Amino acid sequence: MSDMTHSEIVESLRWRKFPVLNDGFVCLVDVMGDDRSIVQAARVSYGEGTRKMSDDRTLLRYLLRHQHTTPFEMADLKFLVRVPMDTWRQWIRHRTASVNEYSTRYSIAINSMYATEPDAWRTQSTTNRQGSADYFDADAGQTFSDSERVFQQTARTLYEEMIEAGVAREQARKNLPLSTYTEAYWKIDLHNLFHFLALRMELAAQQEIVHYATIIGEQIVRPLFPFAWEAFVDYSLHAMTLSRIEQDFLSYLTQQQGCTLPITHGLFDAACEGAGSASTVERTDSRDPWLNGEWSLMNRSREREECRDKLIRLGLLR
Ligand SMILES: Cc1cc2nc3c(=O)[nH]c(=O)nc-3n(C[C@H](O)[C@H](O)[C@H](O)COP(=O)(O)OP(=O)(O)OC[C@H]3O[C@@H](n4cnc5c(N)ncnc54)[C@H](O)[C@@H]3O)c2cc1C
Numbered sequence: 001m002s003d004m005t006h007s008e009i010v011e012s013l014r015w016r017k018f019p020v021l022n023d024g025f026v027c028l029v030d031v032m033g034d035d036r037s038i039v040q041a042a043r044v045s046y047g048e049g050t051r052k053m054s055d056d057r058t059l060l061r062y063l064l065r066h067q068h069t070t071p072f073e074m075a076d077l078k079f080l081v082r083v084p085m086d087t088w089r090q091w092i093r094h095r096t097a098s099v100n101e102y103s104t105r106y107s108i109a110i111n112s113m114y115a116t117e118p119d120a121w122r123t124q125s126t127t128n129r130q131g132s133a134d135y136f137d138a139d140a141g142q143t144f145s146d147s148e149r150v151f152q153q154t155a156r157t158l159y160e161e162m163i164e165a166g167v168a169r170e171q172a173r174k175n176l177p178l179s180t181y182t183e184a185y186w187k188i189d190l191h192n193l194f195h196f197l198a199l200r201m202e203l204a205a206q207q208e209i210v211h212y213a214t215i216i217g218e219q220i221v222r223p224l225f226p227f228a229w230e231a232f233v234d235y236s237l238h239a240m241t242l243s244r245i246e247q248d249f250l251s252y253l254t255q256q257q258g259c260t261l262p263i264t265h266g267l268f269d270a271a272c273e274g275a276g277s278a279s280t281v282e283r284t285d286s287r288d289p290w291l292n293g294e295w296s297l298m299n300r301s302r303e304r305e306e307c308r309d310k311l312i313r314l315g316l317l318r
């Protein structure tokens with residue numbers, strides 16, 4: 001795509017349906033703006049100052065790095081999406097978009113449901129109450145998929161029988177499962193789309209919405225706004241924050257007697273529990289974060305495991 005002009009890229013993407021899940025899709029309807037329109041808006045505010053940052057790419061990176069985000073609102077994207085209701089429920093929480101959704105009061109509900117493949121059923125995570133962990137084996141998955149198919153057919157039959165009998169569409173729909181697909185036009189500016197993508201392409205998000213967000217990001221936004229996308233990936237999507245406590249804790253760990261990098265899990269856990277080598281020293285200093293309770297947060301599993309993950313990603317813990 002790199003040899004194509006922006007208008008050629010727009011034309012190649014517009015109305016192209018990117019399939020997601022078994023019957024969902026994402027499709028770009030329209031786009032206003034490109035990397036240059038963001039830069040153009042930024043130059044108005046910086047005026048002469050932008051002479052030093054004549055390179056568009058450098059300027060875009062500077063803007064995102066310093067969270068000067070309003071220029072990114074100058075670009076707008078409009079999508080048509082088909083999404084199962086449970087995923088849509090998460091999607092619609094992003095209030096900074098304009099939405100017009102298929103009406104099941106006005107029309108017969110879309111006759112399509114998200115059916116999970118036998119090898120795609122996930123177990124409940126034991127560490128994250130909101131998340132999933134591994135996959136079920138194929139036999140167990142087949143049983144779930146078979147039961148799901150029967151249930152979805154039963155629910156659809158009940159719905160259609162009620163419609164046939166003259167029950168109002170607005171009432172008959174209440175027994176349709178959350179796996180039923182809905183469609184909507186979804187228009188959002190690039191700043192708020194980046195916020196959506198940062199939250200929904202992230203591992204902590206539910207896998208189904210991650211699929212949608214990843215397609216929007218990588219297949220549509222990336223070719224349309226290559227420099228803005230690069231800056232977003234570097235300063236938001238793949239960036240990491242270290243809290244004040246995490247910075248102090250890392251500094252404490254590396255100063256432990258005998259500590260060589262990478263830090264071991266043993267030292268990390270001992271320090272989290274307040275039983276590191278420093279704990280053998282009598283604690284009298286009120287600034288000692290163990291004594292004043294500040295680091296008790298690191299003894300709780302969530303903060304501790306998130307900190308562990310960050311240090312592993314940085315190659316500092318093994
Ligand atoms: C992993 C994950 C788990 C979640 N779990 C839950 C859950 O258990 N329960 C639940 O209810 N939700 C949950 N959510 C939804 C979450 O709380 C947000 O509602 C959702 O991610 C939308 O984010 P947002 O409000 O920042 O986005 P948008 O609505 O697009 O808003 C963008 C930004 O605009 C500003 N803004 C918009 N509206 C207002 C306002 N009224 N007041 C002030 N500022 C505003 C804020 O700065 C906001 O960040 C979860 C989200 C994620 C990603």
